[in-house]
Amino acid sequence: MISPSKEAIPLPALAGFTKRHGSWFAEEIPLADLAKQFGTPLYVYSKNALVQAFQAYDRACLDANGQRRARIHYAMKANSNLAVIDCLKNLGAGFDLVSGGELARALSIGADPSSLVFAGVGKSSSEIRQALKAGVKSINVESTAELQKINRLAAEIGCRAPISLRVNPDVDAQTHPYISTGLRGNKFGIAYHEVLKTYREAALLSQIDIVGIDCHIGSQITTTSPYLDALDKVLDLIAQLKREGILIHHLDLGGGLGITYGSETPPDITEFANTLLNRIAERGFSHLEVIFEPGRSLIGNAGVLVTQIEYLKPGAEKNFCIVDAGMNDLMRPALYEAYHGIVPVQEKNVKPSVYDIVGPVCESGDWLGKDRLLAVEEGDLLAVLSAGAYGFVMASNYNTRPKPAEIMVDGKNAYVIRQREKITDLFATENTLPERNT
Numbered sequence: 001m002i003s004p005s006k007e008a009i010p011l012p013a014l015a016g017f018t019k020r021h022g023s024w025f026a027e028e029i030p031l032a033d034l035a036k037q038f039g040t041p042l043y044v045y046s047k048n049a050l051v052q053a054f055q056a057y058d059r060a061c062l063d064a065n066g067q068r069r070a071r072i073h074y075a076m077k078a079n080s081n082l083a084v085i086d087c088l089k090n091l092g093a094g095f096d097l098v099s100g101g102e103l104a105r106a107l108s109i110g111a112d113p114s115s116l117v118f119a120g121v122g123k124s125s126s127e128i129r130q131a132l133k134a135g136v137k138s139i140n141v142e143s144t145a146e147l148q149k150i151n152r153l154a155a156e157i158g159c160r161a162p163i164s165l166r167v168n169p170d171v172d173a174q175t176h177p178y179i180s181t182g183l184r185g186n187k188f189g190i191a192y193h194e195v196l197k198t199y200r201e202a203a204l205l206s207q208i209d210i211v212g213i214d215c216h217i218g219s220q221i222t223t224t225s226p227y228l229d230a231l232d233k234v235l236d237l238i239a240q241l242k243r244e245g246i247l248i249h250h251l252d253l254g255g256g257l258g259i260t261y262g263s264e265t266p267p268d269i270t271e272f273a274n275t276l277l278n279r280i281a282e283r284g285f286s287h288l289e290v291i292f293e294p295g296r297s298l299i300g301n302a303g304v305l306v307t308q309i310e311y312l313k314p315g316a317e318k319n320f321c322i323v324d325a326g327m328n329d330l331m332r333p334a335l336y337e338a339y340h341g342i343v344p345v346q347e348k349n350v351k352p353s354v355y356d357i358v359g360p361v362c363e364s365g366d367w368l369g370k371d372r373l374l375a376v377e378e379g380d381l382l383a384v385l386s387a388g389a390y391g392f393v394m395a396s397n398y399n400t401r402p403k404p405a406e407i408m409v410d411g412k413n414a415y416v417i418r419q420r421e422k423i424t425d426l427f428a429t430e431n432t433l434p435e436r437n438t
């Protein structure tokens with residue numbers, strides 16, 4: 001019944017979370033204490049894991065002499081909690097934004113507008129105005145129609161619009177189809193063979209300043225080769241543009257570097273950065289300002305979701321471990337059939353069984369893990385690992401379930417960085433129809 005391959009999936013190395021004498025800790029605090037104090041389901045982040053992940057990236061951006069070769073713009077859609085982005089801002093990160101809402105978050109923590117790039121395939125007029133007025137470093141443009149709209153809106157406001165074109169390099173990032181973005185068939189970016197033409201068009205527009213070029217090929221990518229393929233294609237474009245007198249100042253390579261959830265072995269960050277930055281130098285483009293936009297690889301393994309077991313439900317085909325966190329709290333398994341390590345918060349000496357770990361939501365897709373060997377009883381706590389990225393931010397109120405609280409642990413201290421929602425808040429803005437006298 002226990003398939004050996006599943007049993008063999010190792011736990012990811014987690015900087016901020018450790019098991020001590022059978023109990024899991026977030027830094028210096030037992031997860032069980034946090035669950036008791038703040039309830040479940042509960043997102044818990046380790047500040048130091050986040051800091052370490054950022055610093056590893058940042059070090060990789062320096063050359064052997066300590067000269068900066070690249071900058072990090074955190075893709076806040078991975079986790080946009082104010083505490084997370086404020087922490088990264090203080091470490092020197094800029095941000096990659098994909099909505100007016102994210103722009104407002106960045107401005108609310110006092111991020112320097114010149115550290116913001118604004119991406120997204122469907123920016124609305126009001127979002128573009130918001131970005132122009134804020135003075136972002138670059139709007140990453142994904143179509144000719146958007147370029148024309150930005151030019152028009154900048155004229156209305158009476159400003160110039162700094163833009164980059166997002167190139168769709170048509171490379172296969174070898175990741176899940178839902179998180180692949182750099183293939184011809186994806187909605188993202190400007191088709192490779194139309195990029196030069198679009199830059200020429202941009203160069204003629206009265207309000208447009210061409211500042212950069214951008215590409216982002218997908219997410220949870222675990223090899224460097226698709227990045228190198230995309231990079232070479234983008235460098236070819238930059239060279240051609242230069243011959244035509246169109247100068248590119250910055251090269252934005254997007255994000256997408258994968259993390260270890262289970263058996264993935266993504267490249268080491270220093271190796272990854274060196275491979276790409278060396279290629280840029282070898283090809284004679286060291287003058288470009290390079291930007292990386294990591295999201296998942298900064299915060300993914302810095303967070304867990306703690307949940308309590310409501311019921312154990314043995315069955316002929318399957319045993320179910322029914323927990324109080326559902327697909328509305330952590331959508332990745334339902335959306336991508338994603339794997340997350342799941343561990344008992346406190347080890348116990350009871351008979352282990354193989355379970356599907358499922359939530360309370362009325363959907364068969366509502367599961368967090370399948371075929372996991374667990375020694376647990378009703379009322380025990382589980383930690384769903386690697387839940388820091390695309391976890392809380394994707395949470396919904398489906399089934400009128402309040403979103404979990406978020407806690408950030410720093411050493412011995414725990415901070416509530418988002419309060420648990422109250423049920424009454426969930427329908428406070430709804431109205432019944434006025435009474436009709438029929």
Ligand SMILES: *Cc1c(COP(=O)(O)O)cnc(C)c1O
Nearest residue numbers: 075119219255256293294295296
């Ligand atoms: C989502 C996204 C990122 C970050 O992707 P990760 O896989 O979380 O690193 C970076 N840039 C853009 C434009 C994105 O849409």
